[in-house]
Amino acid sequence: MTHAGPAIELDRAGRTFGDRVALRPLDLAIPPGEIFGLLGPNGSGKTTTLRILATLIRPTTGTARILGHDVVTAAMDVRRRVGVMPEKPSLYERLTVRDNLVFWADAHTLPDTRAAIASALAFVGLEARADDRVGQLSKGWRQRVALARAIVHRPRVLLLDEPSSGLDPSAAAAMERMIRALVADGATVLMNTHRLAEAERICDRVAILRHGELLELGTPRQLRARLLGNVVNVELAGPPTLPVRRAVEATPAISDVRWLPGGFACRLEDADRDTPALIAGLVHAEAQIVSVVQAGDLESAYLELMARTAREDELEAAA
Ligand SMILES: Nc1ncnc2c1ncn2[C@@H]1O[C@H](COP(=O)(O)OP(=O)(O)OP(=O)(O)O)[C@@H](O)[C@H]1O
Ligand SMILES: [Mg+2]
Numbered sequence: 001m002t003h004a005g006p007a008i009e010l011d012r013a014g015r016t017f018g019d020r021v022a023l024r025p026l027d028l029a030i031p032p033g034e035i036f037g038l039l040g041p042n043g044s045g046k047t048t049t050l051r052i053l054a055t056l057i058r059p060t061t062g063t064a065r066i067l068g069h070d071v072v073t074a075a076m077d078v079r080r081r082v083g084v085m086p087e088k089p090s091l092y093e094r095l096t097v098r099d100n101l102v103f104w105a106d107a108h109t110l111p112d113t114r115a116a117i118a119s120a121l122a123f124v125g126l127e128a129r130a131d132d133r134v135g136q137l138s139k140g141w142r143q144r145v146a147l148a149r150a151i152v153h154r155p156r157v158l159l160l161d162e163p164s165s166g167l168d169p170s171a172a173a174a175m176e177r178m179i180r181a182l183v184a185d186g187a188t189v190l191m192n193t194h195r196l197a198e199a200e201r202i203c204d205r206v207a208i209l210r211h212g213e214l215l216e217l218g219t220p221r222q223l224r225a226r227l228l229g230n231v232v233n234v235e236l237a238g239p240p241t242l243p244v245r246r247a248v249e250a251t252p253a254i255s256d257v258r259w260l261p262g263g264f265a266c267r268l269e270d271a272d273r274d275t276p277a278l279i280a281g282l283v284h285a286e287a288q289i290v291s292v293v294q295a296g297d298l299e300s301a302y303l304e305l306m307a308r309t310a311r312e313d314e315l316e317a318a319a
Helices: 046-053 075-081 097-107 113-124 139-151 169-184 196-202 220-228 242-249 271-284 298-318
Strands: 008-017 020-030 035-039 061-066 082-085 157-161 188-192 205-210 213-218 231-236 254-260 263-268 289-294
Touching: 008 046, 020 046, 020 061, 020 205, 020 213, 035 046, 035 169, 035 196, 046 061, 046 157, 046 188, 075 082, 082 139, 097 113, 097 139, 113 139, 113 169, 139 157, 139 169, 157 169, 169 188, 169 196, 196 298, 205 220, 205 298, 213 220, 213 298, 220 271, 220 289, 220 298, 231 271, 242 254, 242 271, 263 271, 271 289
Parallel strands: 035 188, 035 205, 082 157, 157 188
Antiparallel strands: 008 020, 008 061, 205 213, 231 263, 231 289, 254 263
């Protein structure tokens, strides 16, 4: 039977190691088919979250579920359903790619291990390297082995800890394509990453953690708007005419209009809500619109959030 609720669910799940709080009680619900990105500085609790979901460590508070199965009380059910790419995939360097997968596949009793391995190798494009020792492979190919290992039992949920870390741009793009293909095939993905442009491209939603605490959660677009203040840049073919200027000034919820030789920048109360009215006004005034873009990217939003929280910390320390 398919599970109707979230594919991945944390319910006040937290983790301490002795006195150290690695993850404060966190609520998260990731629906099936989503690619969810966990972002945050080193030591912010991303790997801890993923390890709880992968049943590698237990939460010290709260609960977590994968497709409705509790990570503590139904750990075996969870393990059958998750594919994990750990932060440091420990592969057997002296074994071939194929034998690494055989070793792993044997841990899951699969109906047809050979076929499962062949299909995982084909998916990651490793067929030609199947008989090479893992120790001889470059980082990019090892990451593919780690991904093949994570998907050999065809899990519905993938937990990927920095899947493209250390990869060159083409290898990272290939990893991105493979992640998208897995989701197109019905998987749900939770991935940790420091590559914010990648997160912006492939994640439906992201969460930003800091010191084990959830600071922000939303679509990359929502985070940009929230943290960077809904600035919209409009590029026009040629200088703005008087009717165009009037139309812009008359747009509801607009402020801080800054005219530039080839267009203008402005602030909207809510960029998602107000941009259509702005564009409609521009079209009505016969503006030659070349592009309308929300300013900033997820990386700028992230850096803004980190700068703000650092300022708050300073103020607290001074108080
Ligand atoms: N087994 C452990 N024993 C003690 N402390 C731990 C353990 N695992 C993690 N921690 C601590 O928990 C905190 C969160 O670590 P975690 O590995 O989850 O961070 P992260 O966000 O994945 O960081 P990075 O971006 O560097 O991978 C850190 O302070 C870390 O030192
Ligand atoms: Mg980590």
